[in-house]
Amino acid sequence: MKRHIYIATLACTLILGLNAQAQQSPEPVTESSYTVDTADVRKAVEFLASDALKGRDAGSPGIEKAAAYIEQVFAENGIKPYFSSYRDTLDNFKEPAFNVVGYIEGNDPGLKDEFILIGAHYDHIGVLDEGEGDDFIANGANDNASGTTAVLELAKYFGKSKSNKRSLIFALFSAEEKGLLGSRHLARKLLTEKLNLYTMVNFEMIGVPMTADYTAYITGYEDSNMADRMNEYAGKELIGFLPKAKDFQLFKRSDNYPFFLEFDVPSQTVCTFDFTNFQHYHKVGDEATLLDTEHMASFISEMIPVMKKMANAETDEIEFVSE
Template sequence: MRKFFITLACSFFGFSNAQEVKTISSLEGIEKTLKFLTADERKGREPGTPEMEQAMAYLEQIFIDYQVKPYYSSYRDRIGNYDKPSFNIVGVIEGIDPVLKNEIVVIGAHYDHIGMSSLLNGDAIANGANDNAVGTTAVTELVKYFAKAKNNKRTIVFALFTAEEKGLLGSYHMAEQMQKAHKDIYFMFNFEMIGVPMKNKEMLVYMTGITKSNMAKKMNDYAGEKWVGYIPVESHYQLFKHSDNYPFYKTCNIPAHTISTFDFENYEFYHHVDDEYEKMDIKHMQQVIDKSILALEQMINAPTKEIQLDGK
């Protein structure tokens, strides 16, 4: 099955067979978006600042370029739980199946960071490359893939959240809106801090709250390998509750998880002015993105809701 989907992806991008290409996403595209988001001109992407206008406009343009429609009346949805004007950026690709399109898959990441920090060696800009320009970049690559493929049976909502660093405010705002509108959300999948590979781990990524559903198992089954796993530090710090997956789990009672490769040993620049583009492993990011695409494609197109909360 995995070989079949890789072959489809290769054919779609103009290659005759799977042996001629090893990747789906674009290194050039990853580098371009990551460089823009982490540039000093963004001043650390703090919500409600003038510099966030530049980030929002850039992300909106990706949706426009790939003809992805706004989920709301525009791509920008102002959150109502923060004291400065701050916006989630949200696009949607409607499902092609007449029945399954009524079920929604939310794919997200937060694009904000902490802004300016204490001066260190002449630098006070916390650029937030690993936290979480890398996750935002991953979502934009998935936007490009599914916009071209046009094969998603279920509807995909791509959500780039603001004010995660202020307490998951953007994702709480959106989860509550969707719950009040009685949207049928199948699952939520979130990218967080995937810029540097883990050390001495058997799997490529770990998943937060891994025991709360069978999502990781299904993603491994699709790949024919264990690329999604568990690390004890995830439970120790209760990471499941500290990223944008959690509001969807708490509010909507659905499978909602984050994948990450930040293991508290492989990167020392969390919320630091040295969290810069140059420290990111672009090829590692591409590997995470491509494996996510192949797994999510099958999850989105499965005939039934095979991803289930534990105990259901």
């Protein structure tokens, strides 16, 4: 009799435990159920662009705090270090400086050896000699805490969903403001390792909306079909052409460019700064309070299915346009 009672009690305990586990297990993250939280976006840009980080100059104590923050987000969301640690020390900068690089392996045996690199620079220009009033800190909220936040939000989604067939690298670059040094270093390093890079998508200055029929523009618009594919994946005119981006050769002025040079694959930057909608480029006025975090959250949410479809396309659909 005691044995029967024991077995019954054990069975009840197991059932209750399984029920409790079922209640605690989060719902699977799916593209349709996932939206980027504006509060999370605001929290990220406010921290990255806070005075405590002193403008995130490459090699400074302030950018060290930003790196630690990025590493924590990666670790909490299942993003593994790509190298032996998240930190990839630059070999082309005199001060100790490093990129922060994580990845998620693809879930398709045939496609996981192809990589998409999703990047942004997380450095800025630090403390200026000439400020405005008693403010000398160039906080770099739009440039480029905004792009950094986009990469972190995409990492959070894919880290939770594990829905990518191709492998994804999430790279936050240092010393962009010193001449694209972080991305130059990483592009050369990955080429030496013979990384099979499918394409590179870079996020730069997405903190304020444009007044246009599209949400963002892409540099090098005419050189590849990336914009067309992104719009197809989005089901709307999400990405457009900005003539000034061509006039000012922005394709060559952000962290996409070293990957284009080294790998000869479509490598482009997505941006919403159109030279008229933000007056604080490289000034102390580039503060988090001026960013439109609802716009940012909405745009990043729209980029999630775009990047997912890019990662899961059965063939290499992103390609150069023949002249």
